[in-house]
Amino acid sequence: MAEEEKKEVETPVEMPVETPGESLTETPAETTEVAPEEPAGEEAPELEAEVTEPEPPKNKYADRLAKAYPDREFKSDEDYEKSLEEYLGELEGYKERGSMANQKLIALFESEPQVGDVVRDMINGATFREALARHMSPEDLTAIEGDPDFEGWNKNKAAREEDLNKRKAKQDEYSKNLEFSQQAIEEFAKENNMDDDVAGQFLARFDAMLADINNGKVSKDVLMTIKRAWDYDNDIAAAKEQGELAGKNKNIVAQKEKAKPQGDGLPKIGGSSETPETNRPAPTYIDGLLERTNRKRAL
Numbered sequence: 001m002a003e004e005e006k007k008e009v010e011t012p013v014e015m016p017v018e019t020p021g022e023s024l025t026e027t028p029a030e031t032t033e034v035a036p037e038e039p040a041g042e043e044a045p046e047l048e049a050e051v052t053e054p055e056p057p058k059n060k061y062a063d064r065l066a067k068a069y070p071d072r073e074f075k076s077d078e079d080y081e082k083s084l085e086e087y088l089g090e091l092e093g094y095k096e097r098g099s100m101a102n103q104k105l106i107a108l109f110e111s112e113p114q115v116g117d118v119v120r121d122m123i124n125g126a127t128f129r130e131a132l133a134r135h136m137s138p139e140d141l142t143a144i145e146g147d148p149d150f151e152g153w154n155k156n157k158a159a160r161e162e163d164l165n166k167r168k169a170k171q172d173e174y175s176k177n178l179e180f181s182q183q184a185i186e187e188f189a190k191e192n193n194m195d196d197d198v199a200g201q202f203l204a205r206f207d208a209m210l211a212d213i214n215n216g217k218v219s220k221d222v223l224m225t226i227k228r229a230w231d232y233d234n235d236i237a238a239a240k241e242q243g244e245l246a247g248k249n250k251n252i253v254a255q256k257e258k259a260k261p262q263g264d265g266l267p268k269i270g271g272s273s274e275t276p277e278t279n280r281p282a283p284t285y286i287d288g289l290l291e292r293t294n295r296k297r298a299l
Contacts, residue, residue, distance in 0.1 A: 059065075059080045066074070068087050074080055109116035114135045121131035143153035189199040209222050 061084055065080060065083045069083055117135045118131040122128060143150040
């Protein structure tokens with residue numbers, strides 16, 4: 001048997017024949033990815049397409065109206081229409097008023113050419129006095145008796161001088177008030193032992209309060225601060241009044257005690273230590289019964 005096994009014929013292995021233009025290099029087999037199988041009974045979720053609603057067309061006057069009325073909110077075409085009507089009305093009114101003012105200015109400049117020249121120079125950068133000195137002399141501005149505008153000139157001159165004097169008096173009063181306030185603040189801080197920092201904080205709060213009041217704003221905090229000061233003054237006044245009344249009452253009692261006659265401790269002659277009849281209470285039925293019983297016992 002061993003010999004037979006040795007004598008087994010070996011079959012030759014066929015080798016691939018290389019053809020011209022072809023190499024014997026092995027090409028790797030293409031791999032294909034296999035999608036994992038989904039569990040039976042479960043369906044893949046379907047992706048819903050997002051539906052975007054188309055934006056409504058923008059009003060063609062939206063930008064102009066938003067610029068004219070920046071604080072308004074436009075939600076519908078009706079809002080745009082109302083605002084557009086209002087905007088057009090304002091433009092028409094402005095145009096009408098401007099046209100009337102322009103006509104008046106044209107008539108004024110035609111009647112008084114110097115005024116137009118003065119205004120033109122001021123537009124070009126000159127001051128009023130510079131333009132006035134160029135086109136008019138001081139004598140031209142002073143009316144002479146007999147001129148048609150003499151009376152009006154005098155009246156306006158007096159009114160201007162009166163206004164000037166009032167402004168000057170007001171400014172002088174304001175300056176004096178500032179000096180008075182500065183002195184009062186320094187004295188107040190010294191009397192209340194305030195250093196510069198504490199006094200500055202106090203005055204800053206007071207200044208903010210005054211600023212709100214001057215601007216027409218009165219808050220609850222301001223009212224409460226004023227009320228506390230008011231209540232404090234009222235409490236002080238009430239306590240002072242009560243103290244004065246208590247002192248007066250005490251003096252009255254002392255005077256009455258002093259006015260009482262001082263005796264020697266002995267009963268008065270002809271007098272009685274018993275309570276006067278007028279001060280005794282009226283006898284009751286029990287009092288009468290006891291009195292009769294006592295009389296019977298005495299007999």
